[in-house]
Amino acid sequence: xxxxxxxxxxxxxxxxxxxxxxxxxxxxxxxxxxxxxxxxxxxxxxxxxxxxxxxxxxxxxxxxxxxxxxxxxxxxxxxxxxxxxxxxxxxxxxxxxxxxxxxxxx
Numbered sequence: 001x002x003x004x005x006x007x008x009x010x011x012x013x014x015x016x017x018x019x020x021x022x023x024x025x026x027x028x029x030x031x032x033x034x035x036x037x038x039x040x041x042x043x044x045x046x047x048x049x050x051x052x053x054x055x056x057x058x059x060x061x062x063x064x065x066x067x068x069x070x071x072x073x074x075x076x077x078x079x080x081x082x083x084x085x086x087x088x089x090x091x092x093x094x095x096x097x098x099x100x101x102x103x104x105x106x
Contacts, residue, residue, distance in 0.1 A: 003032070003050040005076045010045050010057065011069040014038075019066070026063040030056065044071070 014020045020040055027036045027047065033056070034049040047056065057068045 003052060005048070005050050006053055007046065007048045007074045007076070008053045008056065008070060009072040010047070010060075011043055011071055012045055012060070012064070012066050013043050014040055014066075019064075022064050023060070023066065026060050029063070030059065032056070 012023055014023055020038065023045065024038060027033060027038075027045070030051075032049050032051040033047050035047070037046040039045070053070060053073045057070055060066075061068045
């Protein structure tokens, strides 16, 4: 089966620092993920890599014993050659990263 490059946003309840560490360790142990971003206050986790979103959600559920809710999945059509030769980093869109509206012109 050919895996496509995906970006997935999930909601995982993280009440305390122990929960945060458990979720972080679970994502670090997964080799198919290239990048992850944990937003502790919003209880959101964004991950990117070549994976099947359903399989990753099931693995995280089993490792952390936390409910995993998939909020959004973006499948990107990128060739393997383009992934390694691009100079621009991949931008993950999130509603909480709206920094331009918070910055005031001087």
